[in-house]
Amino acid sequence: MITIVQSDITMLEVDAIVNAANQVMLGGGGVDGAIHRAAGKELFNACLKVPEVRPGVRCPTGEARITPGFRLPAKFVIHTVGPVFRDGQHGEPEKLANCYRNSLALAAENGCKSVAFPCISTGVYGYPIEDAAKIAIQETRNFLKSHRCIDVVFCCFSGYDKRVYDELLRKSESTYERKVDVTCSMEANIPT
Ligand code: AR6
Numbered sequence: 001m002i003t004i005v006q007s008d009i010t011m012l013e014v015d016a017i018v019n020a021a022n023q024v025m026l027g028g029g030g031v032d033g034a035i036h037r038a039a040g041k042e043l044f045n046a047c048l049k050v051p052e053v054r055p056g057v058r059c060p061t062g063e064a065r066i067t068p069g070f071r072l073p074a075k076f077v078i079h080t081v082g083p084v085f086r087d088g089q090h091g092e093p094e095k096l097a098n099c100y101r102n103s104l105a106l107a108a109e110n111g112c113k114s115v116a117f118p119c120i121s122t123g124v125y126g127y128p129i130e131d132a133a134k135i136a137i138q139e140t141r142n143f144l145k146s147h148r149c150i151d152v153v154f155c156c157f158s159g160y161d162k163r164v165y166d167e168l169l170r171k172s173e174s175t176y177e178r179k180v181d182v183t184c185s186m187e188a189n190i191p192t
Pocket residue numbers: 007008009010020021022027028029030031032033034035082118119120121122123124125126127155156157158161
C-alpha cells in the first residue's frame with residue numbers, strides 16, 4: 001500500500017525511514033541533518049563503521065546502506081544518495097530510480113513491513129519535485145508487484161510536495177491499490 005503524509009520523517013513509527021544522504025554518509029543538512037539529530041550520536045558512529053568503497057565514499061549515488069535507527073521511533077535508517085540534478089540528461093532519472101529500488105530491496109531483506117521515504121534529491125540536490133515524484137511512484141509500484149504487503153509512505157515536508165504526490169497517485173492508481181489492500185488483509189488472517 002502507498003500512503004502520502006506531510007510530516008517530519010523523524011517522527012514516523014515505521015520499520016525503516018530512508019535518509020537522503022550524501023556519499024560520505026556522515027550527516028549534512030536537510031533531512032539528513034534532522035535524522036542524525038533525532039537518532040543521536042550513535043547513528044554517526046554506526047555510519048562511520050560502514051566501509052568506504054573508495055576514499056570518502058561509503059554509499060555511491062543510487063546505492064543504499066542500512067543502520068539501526070537508535071533513538072528514532074523507526075528501527076532502521078536506510079541511507080541512500082540521490083543524484084545532483086543538472087539538466088536531466090546526465091543519468092539523473094536512472095540514478096534516482098536506483099535509490100528507490102535499492103532502498104526498498106534493502107528494507108525487504110531486513111524484514112521491514114513499512115518504509116517511509118522523503119522526497120530524495122528535491123532539496124539542495126535540485127531535482128524538480130514533479131519529475132522526482134513520478135519516478136518515486138513508478139519504482140515503488142514496480143517493487144510492490146512482488147512485495148505486496150510492504151507499506152510505503154511518501155513523507156512530504158511541504159504541503160506543495162504532498163499535493164504533487166496526491167495528484168500523481170490519483171491519476172495513476174485506484175484499482176491497483178485496492179486489490180493490494182484486500183489481498184494483504186486476507187493474507188494477514190491466514191492462521192500460521
Ligand atoms: N522530514 C521530511 N522531509 C524533510 C525533512 C524532515 N525532517 N527535512 C527536509 N526534508 P534535502 P537532497 C525534505 O536537501 O536534495 C543533505 O545535506 C526537503 O524539504 O534534505 O537529497 C545531505 O547530506 C526535501 O523535500 O536532500 C546531502 O548532502 C527533501 O527532504 C544533500 O542534502 C530532500 O531535501 C542531499 O540533498
